[in-house]
Amino acid sequence: MDVLIAGFGVVGQGITEAIRDKQELFVKRFGERVRIVGAFDARSLALDPSGLDPDELLQRKQSTSRVGKGEAPDDVEKLLQETAYDLLLEVTPTNIVDGGLGYKHIRTALAAGRHVATSNKGPLALRFRELTELAARNRVHLRYEASVGGAMPVINLSRELLMGEDIISLRGILNGTCNFILHRMKEEGLSFDFALREAQELGYAETDPTYDIDGVDSACKLAILANAIFDRDVTYSDVVRTGIRGITEEAITLAAEQKKVIRLIGEVSRDKLEVAPRLVPAGHPLSIGGTLNIAQMLTDLAGDITVVGRGAGRKETASALLSDLLAILKDEEARREAKCRSMT
Amino acid sequence: MDVLIAGFGVVGQGITEAIRDKQELFVKRFGERVRIVGAFDARSLALDPSGLDPDELLQRKQSTSRVGKGEAPDDVEKLLQETAYDLLLEVTPTNIVDGGLGYKHIRTALAAGRHVATSNKGPLALRFRELTELAARNRVHLRYEASVGGAMPVINLSRELLMGEDIISLRGILNGTCNFILHRMKEEGLSFDFALREAQELGYAETDPTYDIDGVDSACKLAILANAIFDRDVTYSDVVRTGIRGITEEAITLAAEQKKVIRLIGEVSRDKLEVAPRLVPAGHPLSIGGTLNIAQMLTDLAGDITVVGRGAGRKETASALLSDLLAILKDEEARREAKCRSMT
Numbered sequence: 001m002d003v004l005i006a007g008f009g010v011v012g013q014g015i016t017e018a019i020r021d022k023q024e025l026f027v028k029r030f031g032e033r034v035r036i037v038g039a040f041d042a043r044s045l046a047l048d049p050s051g052l053d054p055d056e057l058l059q060r061k062q063s064t065s066r067v068g069k070g071e072a073p074d075d076v077e078k079l080l081q082e083t084a085y086d087l088l089l090e091v092t093p094t095n096i097v098d099g100g101l102g103y104k105h106i107r108t109a110l111a112a113g114r115h116v117a118t119s120n121k122g123p124l125a126l127r128f129r130e131l132t133e134l135a136a137r138n139r140v141h142l143r144y145e146a147s148v149g150g151a152m153p154v155i156n157l158s159r160e161l162l163m164g165e166d167i168i169s170l171r172g173i174l175n176g177t178c179n180f181i182l183h184r185m186k187e188e189g190l191s192f193d194f195a196l197r198e199a200q201e202l203g204y205a206e207t208d209p210t211y212d213i214d215g216v217d218s219a220c221k222l223a224i225l226a227n228a229i230f231d232r233d234v235t236y237s238d239v240v241r242t243g244i245r246g247i248t249e250e251a252i253t254l255a256a257e258q259k260k261v262i263r264l265i266g267e268v269s270r271d272k273l274e275v276a277p278r279l280v281p282a283g284h285p286l287s288i289g290g291t292l293n294i295a296q297m298l299t300d301l302a303g304d305i306t307v308v309g310r311g312a313g314r315k316e317t318a319s320a321l322l323s324d325l326l327a328i329l330k331d332e333e334a335r336r337e338a339k340c341r342s343m344t
Numbered sequence: 345m346d347v348l349i350a351g352f353g354v355v356g357q358g359i360t361e362a363i364r365d366k367q368e369l370f371v372k373r374f375g376e377r378v379r380i381v382g383a384f385d386a387r388s389l390a391l392d393p394s395g396l397d398p399d400e401l402l403q404r405k406q407s408t409s410r411v412g413k414g415e416a417p418d419d420v421e422k423l424l425q426e427t428a429y430d431l432l433l434e435v436t437p438t439n440i441v442d443g444g445l446g447y448k449h450i451r452t453a454l455a456a457g458r459h460v461a462t463s464n465k466g467p468l469a470l471r472f473r474e475l476t477e478l479a480a481r482n483r484v485h486l487r488y489e490a491s492v493g494g495a496m497p498v499i500n501l502s503r504e505l506l507m508g509e510d511i512i513s514l515r516g517i518l519n520g521t522c523n524f525i526l527h528r529m530k531e532e533g534l535s536f537d538f539a540l541r542e543a544q545e546l547g548y549a550e551t552d553p554t555y556d557i558d559g560v561d562s563a564c565k566l567a568i569l570a571n572a573i574f575d576r577d578v579t580y581s582d583v584v585r586t587g588i589r590g591i592t593e594e595a596i597t598l599a600a601e602q603k604k605v606i607r608l609i610g611e612v613s614r615d616k617l618e619v620a621p622r623l624v625p626a627g628h629p630l631s632i633g634g635t636l637n638i639a640q641m642l643t644d645l646a647g648d649i650t651v652v653g654r655g656a657g658r659k660e661t662a663s664a665l666l667s668d669l670l671a672i673l674k675d676e677e678a679r680r681e682a683k684c685r686s687m688t
Contacts, residue, residue: 018645022508029507151646153505161497161505163373163674164366164666285652289627301362301663302495308629308650319645322508330507334678 001032001329002051004085004114005039006076006105007092008067011119011146012039013058014318015089020054022322030329037085040076044068049084076101080108087328089321090118091146096220096236099123103131110134110142117324119146119317125220125236128227141328144228146320148221149174149293152309156323158229158297165299167229169269174221176291176311177205177212178244178264182277183289185252186261192247204291214243215264215275222266225295226273239266240274247277255279261287345370345378345673346395348429348458350420350449351436352385352411355463355490357402358662359433364398366666374673381429384420388412393428420445424452431672433665434462435490440564440580443467447475454478454486461668463490463661469564469580472571485672488572490664492565493518493637496653500667502573502641509643511573513613518565520635520655521549521556522588522608526621527633529596530605536591548635558587559608559619566610569639570617583610584618591621599623605631 003019005012019034026034035051041061046052046068061067073079080088088109092102102120109116111134118124123131124144135142145155149172158167173179177199184195196213199205211217219239226232244264255262258279263286265278280287285306288294293311298304310316347363349356363378370378379395385405390396390412405411417423424432432453436446446464453460455478462468467475468488479486489499493516502511517523521543528539540557543549555561563583570576588608599606602623607630609622624631629650632638637655642648654660 018508025508151649153501153646153649156505157497157501161500161667164362164369164670165663283633285629285632288629299663301659301666303654303657303660304652305495305497306650306652307501308648308652310647313647315645316647319509319643322645323505326508331678334675335681337679 001034001087001325001332002037002085003034003087003089003325004037004080004083005089005091007090008039008041008057008061009091009093010314011091011317011321012041012067012089013061014314015091015321016054016057018315018318018322026329030333034325038079038083039067040073040079041067043072045070045073045079047083076105077108080105080114081112085114087115087117087325089325090116090120091321092120094120094122096122096125096216099126103127106131106142107134110138110140113138113140115141115328117141117143117146117321117328119144119321121147121220121224124227125223128224129233141331143324143327144224145324146317148224149295150309150311150313151316151319152293152295152307152311153320153323154225154295154307155228156327157305157307162297162299162302162305165301168298168300169267169272170225170229170295170297171265171267171286172295173263173286173288173293174218174266174295174311175212175215175264176293177209178215178218179289180204180291181213182244182247182252182262182264185247185249186256187289189249191249192245213245215241218264218266218275222268222273222275225266226268230268230270232270232273234273238273240276242276244277263287345376345431345669345676346381346429347378347431347433347669348381348424348427349383349433349435351434352383352401352405353435353437354658355435355661355665356383356385356411356433357405358658359435359665360398360401362659362662362666370673374677378669382427383411384417384423385411387416389414389417389423391427420449421452424449424458425456429458431459431461431669433669434460434464435665436464438464438466440466440469440560443470447471450475450486451478454482454484457482457484459485459672461485461487461490461665461672463488463665465491465564465568468571469567472568473577485675487668487671488568489668490661492568493639494653494655494657495660495663496637496639496651496655497664497667498569498639498651499572500671501649501651506641506643506646506649509645512642512644513611513616514569514573514639514641515609515611515630516639517607517630517632517637518562518610518639518655519556519559519608520637521553522559522562523633524548524635525557526588526591526596526606526608529591529593530600531633533593535593536589557589559585562608562610562619566612566617566619569610570612574612574614576614576617578617582617584620586620588621607631
């Protein structure tokens with residue numbers, strides 16, 4: 001399988017490392033290597049139909065801030081249409097205004113009959129139906145486990161392993177930064193501002209923390225889950241949204257007196273779509289601390305199924321992209337096997 | 345798809361209900377119905393190549409304790425070889441001495457080229473390699489999500505969604521009865537004997553609780569996980585095993601003073617295979633209370649992935665069997681689709 005990588009930031013570098021390190025698995029399990037035949041970032045392009053050296057890409061990026069020796073492509077659309085590759089790994093920075101470049105890349109690759117796996121929330125939180133329908137029409141995969149909850153496999157779990165369940169609702173903690181802040185406020189009696197500064201110093205929160213603490217990031221992920229799991233047709237602006245800016249030390253203390261904690265919970269069902277701070281009883285799975293992500297699904301047969309994982313990080317997000325890449329390899333293998341058998 | 349059900353106790357009845365209730369899903373997703381063409385218990389047999397009525401089977405079982413009007417088959421081996429069906433649902437009572445009838449049923453069906461999905465721990469905890477190799481040789485599926493942790497999808501999660509991960513270790517609570525007892529001892533200051541009696545009165549523990557409280561049930565499940573996820577070749581007697589009989593109120597109190605709880609933890613890695621009571625920090629995912637099951641896997645890329653679900657119950661175990669049935673349908677569909685396309 002030949003892959004093209006769009007974007008070479010933390011996630012692009014992480015998946016490059018994973019592809020480098022998992023060749024033995026690809027060969028052992030599927031009898032083929034996975035080659036990186038192209039990679040580009042905002043300023044450069046690397047292309048080689050016979051396969052690029054992952055270490056060379058990683059080293060060049062680190063020393064020159066460019067993934068390729070060549071100039072950035074003038075016409076990315078043409079590049080995505082005319083280069084030979086099987087799978088686009090779309091890992092450019094997200095844009096939640098109109099989906100940005102990520103949207104264009106994904107659309108072009110799908111229309112050109114290429115599979116896509118992405119960590120890019122924007123296009124999926126804004127134009128989910130359009131993109132999934134385009135993939136279906138072209139009989140290719142569009143997979144996006146990495147767009148929600150990092151290494152937490154909530155999408156593939158609910159869509160594949162829980163395929164037989166009627167999933168009635170999902171509640172989850174989808175932003176590790178908010179959870180870290182709320183956890184520290186409670187444990188150490190910190191003010192919101194102090195806990196936020198701590199999160200910024202530790203690298204969990206951006207200098208402009210709006211995207212996290214106002215619940216925008218959680219709302220994007222919740223919209224994707226609503227579309228993917230509940231077959232809804234929503235964008236992130238449909239999410240009723242309250243962030244955690246207004247949470248005071250007093251509110252945390254009052255909750256503690258009732259043996260409860262405050263958590264920023266996203267909830268989706270057929271008729272609900274909301275991100276808001278909620279009181280959660282201590283000891284409940286959703287009372288989890290730290291920067292973890294968690295999702296709890298209520299289903300008709302299995303009851304509650306809960307999954308917990310690391311919500312962000314270079315290796316963790318790469319792990320989710322890798323699981324999508326492997327699912328595509330597995331599906332291709334099943335089709336190939338059947339084809340061989342029908343011809344003999 | 346035509347299924348044959350071996351065993352018609354709680355689990356057999358649960359999967360019959362699930363098959364009855366999910367026909368719309370089968371048709372919508374795979375374009376075909378799932379028919380029950382046969383079912384037998386220790387005393388009777390029902391057979392109809394054109395499909396049995398699930399409600400009739402359930403009602404007959406409830407009113408007469410027999411699933412079929414016919415006598416139990418004299419020669420089950422011949423029945424499993426000569427009846428036309430695609431999938432055996434093996435849900436007879438487990439036998440952990442030699443695998444018992446379940447082992448014979450599974451072996452016969454696989455050798456006859458039929459898929460098998462089972463909730464039966466004994467055969468898998470004793471003869472895992474033999475059975476999985478037999479399935480591979482005959483190019484059929486042997487699936488057993490329901491044999492470990494009820495509705496908790498730990499096997500399919502780790503084998504399928506985490507296919508790309510190196511799973512370094514797994515720790516879990518695999519027996520809800522023990523967890524209920526330990527939880528109640530801590531919360532209410534009960535003695536072990538008192539909490540056990542409570543569990544028995546609530547129907548969580550058997551009259552002879554040995555199988556649960558001495559860790560035999562957990563050890564069987566851990567052996568299956570060792571074979572399925574860590575590619576080991578062990579039986580349940582290879583598990584180093586300590587139960588919870590010796591846990592005193594004093595031990596629980598002492599743990600609480602250190603903000604810890606005692607849990608019966610199964611742990612498996614390449615060189616470890618042990619069920620034993622362990623101290624777990626309060627707030628850690630493995631400190632979970634009640635009758636839930638939980639498994640936490642440490643992986644190379646994703647870090648810790650944790651899954652929680654109901655460990656037992658009619659609907660819950662049926663849910664796991666249903667997920668295996670659907671995975672088989674999905675695989676058959678991929679093979680069929682490719683075949684069609686290669687012919688056009």
